[in-house]
Amino acid sequence: MMTIAQVSEKFDLSQDTLRYYERIGLIPRVNRKKSGIRSYSEEDCRWVEFVKCMRGIGLPIETLIEYVKLYQQGDDTIEERKDLLTEQRKQLLTRMEEMNVVLERMNDKILRYEQTLSET
Template sequence: MNISSVSKETGVSADTIRYYERIGLIPSVKRNVSGVREFTDEDVRWISFSRQMRHAGMSIEALIEYLSLFREGDETVPARIDLLKEQEAVLQEKVDLMQEALERLRFKIDNYGSHMIPREKTLKEFE
C-alpha cells in the first residue's frame, strides 16, 4: 500500500504519517527501489494504534515513552500500565469537565425563558 491509501484507510494525513515515522511512533516503513514507502498491514496497525492513543489525549512524549518501554520487553508491562492509567485519569478529568459543561448547557436550554432571558437583560450592550 502507498501512503495515500494508508492515509485514506486510517484517517491520518500523509504528513502526519511521515512525522510519526520520523519521530519513532511507528517503525520505519520499507521502501521500494524508487524510495517510495510500501506499507504493510502491520504498519497500518501501528499507525492506527498511534492515532487511537493520540485521540485518547496521550501526548507525543508519553506515547514515545510508552513505545520505548514496549520495545524493552515484557518486564516493562507494569510501567506501561501505569502510563495508560495516568492517561486514563487525564482523560476522565476531561470527560467530567465536558459532562459538567453539557449539563449546564442543557439546563440553560431547558430553562431559557426563566433563566437565560432575565440574565441576558442584565448584560451590558455591545457598542
C-alpha cells in the same frame, strides 16, 4: 502491504502527518521498497490506528513516543507500559468528569432558551 497514500486515505491522516509521526518516533519505522517508497504492513497500520485513537482522546505526543520506545524494548517493559496507560486512563476519566459537568450546564442553558422561546 499498503502505500502511504492508501494508509493516508484509510485513516484520514495526511501523508505529511504520517511522515511526521514516523520521524518523531510516534510510530515505528515503516519498511521501504527498494525504490524508497514506504510499504505499510498490517502491524504498521495497527500502530497508525492506535496512535490516531490515542491522539483523538488527547494523549500527549510525548507520552505516545515513550510508549512506542518502551514497546520496542520488549516484554521487559510490559509493567511500565501498563503503568503509563493506567495513568493516562486516570487523567482521561478526570477530563470526562469535567466535560460531563460542562455538558450538564450547556443542557440546562439550552433548555432555558427553549423554554423562553416557546413562551414567546
